Amino acid sequence: MFRAILFDAYGTLFDVHSVTSLAEQLYPGQGAALSQLWRERQIDYSRIRTMSGQYRPFYEITDDALTFACARLGLPLSAEQRRRLMAQYACLSPFPENLPALKALKALGLPLAILSNGTPAMLDIAVKSAGMAGLFDHLLSTHAVQCYKTAPEAYQLGPDTFDAPAKDLLFVSSNGWDACGATWFGYTTFWVNRAGQPPEELGVVPSASGSSLNDLVAFVRARQAGGKA
Amino acid sequence: MFRAILFDAYGTLFDVHSVTSLAEQLYPGQGAALSQLWRERQIDYSRIRTMSGQYRPFYEITDDALTFACARLGLPLSAEQRRRLMAQYACLSPFPENLPALKALKALGLPLAILSNGTPAMLDIAVKSAGMAGLFDHLLSTHAVQCYKTAPEAYQLGPDTFDAPAKDLLFVSSNGWDACGATWFGYTTFWVNRAGQPPEELGVVPSASGSSLNDLVAFVRARQAGGKA
Numbered sequence: 001m002f003r004a005i006l007f008d009a010y011g012t013l014f015d016v017h018s019v020t021s022l023a024e025q026l027y028p029g030q031g032a033a034l035s036q037l038w039r040e041r042q043i044d045y046s047r048i049r050t051m052s053g054q055y056r057p058f059y060e061i062t063d064d065a066l067t068f069a070c071a072r073l074g075l076p077l078s079a080e081q082r083r084r085l086m087a088q089y090a091c092l093s094p095f096p097e098n099l100p101a102l103k104a105l106k107a108l109g110l111p112l113a114i115l116s117n118g119t120p121a122m123l124d125i126a127v128k129s130a131g132m133a134g135l136f137d138h139l140l141s142t143h144a145v146q147c148y149k150t151a152p153e154a155y156q157l158g159p160d161t162f163d164a165p166a167k168d169l170l171f172v173s174s175n176g177w178d179a180c181g182a183t184w185f186g187y188t189t190f191w192v193n194r195a196g197q198p199p200e201e202l203g204v205v206p207s208a209s210g211s212s213l214n215d216l217v218a219f220v221r222a223r224q225a226g227g228k229a
Numbered sequence: 230m231f232r233a234i235l236f237d238a239y240g241t242l243f244d245v246h247s248v249t250s251l252a253e254q255l256y257p258g259q260g261a262a263l264s265q266l267w268r269e270r271q272i273d274y275s276r277i278r279t280m281s282g283q284y285r286p287f288y289e290i291t292d293d294a295l296t297f298a299c300a301r302l303g304l305p306l307s308a309e310q311r312r313r314l315m316a317q318y319a320c321l322s323p324f325p326e327n328l329p330a331l332k333a334l335k336a337l338g339l340p341l342a343i344l345s346n347g348t349p350a351m352l353d354i355a356v357k358s359a360g361m362a363g364l365f366d367h368l369l370s371t372h373a374v375q376c377y378k379t380a381p382e383a384y385q386l387g388p389d390t391f392d393a394p395a396k397d398l399l400f401v402s403s404n405g406w407d408a409c410g411a412t413w414f415g416y417t418t419f420w421v422n423r424a425g426q427p428p429e430e431l432g433v434v435p436s437a438s439g440s441s442l443n444d445l446v447a448f449v450r451a452r453q454a455g456g457k458a
Contacts, residue, residue, distance in 0.1 A: 041430075044406065045431065047277070048379055048406050049431070051380045051410070052379045052380070052414070053381065054431075054432075064430035064432070068427060068430045071427035072426065072427055150280045150281045152281065177273065181280070184281050184283055198300035198301055201270075201294065202274065202278070202293070203283075203285065203293075204283075
């Protein structure tokens with residue numbers, strides 16, 4: 001069986017597009033466009049800065065991405081609007097099935113952790129506001145290694161923390177590129193393909209996939225039953 | 230004065246969206262969406278593979294990105310459709326002002342080069358089909374270092390080729406992230422902001438910018454006049 005399960009945070013546990021309703025309230029008719037471009041640029045900046053060795057904390061690049069997205073869409077961004085959007089980002093909604101699914105996994109006796117690009121402070125707030133306090137044994141932030149996934153140094157936090165080879169750890173992400181990066185690194189991986197996306201064409205396939213964390217629970221239970229058989 | 234001028238290829242010299250008309254012919258009503266998603270995924274894959282140390286040549290990731298983009302948009306992709314789109318990508322249209330602008334820069338006595346993610350074979354065909362043969366002293370492909378911009382190893386090809394510090398070389402790109410990456414690396418940079426985009430929020434600003442290669446010619450002439458004064 002797996003020694004532990006590690007979860008990506010943004011998009012996997014927390015719905016990054018849950019800022020859309022506030023964005024729509026602030027910018028009628030543009031909420032979805034802002035939410036999407038904000039997220040795209042946030043990921044872009046994490047990659048560009050990692051490739052160039054120009055790390056800045058995820059909170060800052062999230063703020064930078066918001067600045068760009070508003071400028072690109074021609075939306076004004078007052079200090080108050082920025083404060084409200086960033087505060088909303090700090091307390092993203094969890095996907096509805098996540099809390100019971102995490103509790104079910106915890107009940108199987110498996111250590112759970114988050115391995116995320118978010119800063120420790122961001123992860124701490126997000127976990128508490130989602131009612132997930134106490135479910136995770138570790139909140140691992142790539143801030144510790146000053147780079148972002150999919151860099152190997154970022155994924156290495158899992159094996160280092162659990163003193164186990166990556167293949168004995170299950171890494172879960174709803175981001176196809178993250179599931180692929182973790183598979184390259186050596187994890188056993190589960191892709192939560194919430195949106196029914198086609199697979200990323202990266203020449204690597206996650207170990208398993210499903211459409212929600214409920215499918216993950218079924219996958220882990222089947223493995224556990226198989227391991228004991 | 231600058232010791233040489235280095236150009237990004239895709240988006241800067243060659244219009245990556247010039248495949249749109251063929252895409253529109255093959256998939257009526259979806260040409261622009263396919264062209265855009267294809268380009269986005271191509272760049273994503275270059276970054277993810279660089280971060281993960283999983284280099285594959287640009288021709289392959291361009292093909293992979295096409296596969297993904299068609300699947301995501303629900304478009305069929307026959308072997309013949311793939312062949313035609315990839316062939317079109319090999320012979321992208323140059324932006325209209327580029328050929329006279331490059332000739333004007335060449336007439337100033339400056340060595341010109343391309344520094345691109347494209348493979349040597351892709352660059353060779355693109356330059357010839359655009360009528361630019363003989364204008365460049367070097368076609369530098371990041372294939373030589375098995376990674377993609379904005380990795381420092383990729384930009385290092387310029388100083389190595391011209392035996393000059395990066396600040397004495399002018400790097401030109403229409404991709405804001407590329408202009409920023411080259412500025413971080415140490416080049417003097419010119420951002421060809423064709424689409425009037427807001428600046429990338431990366432905490433670094435290109436040395437100069439303009440809306441076309443004509444503005445670049447004016448910038449270089451002014452520098453040359455200043456240098457001689």
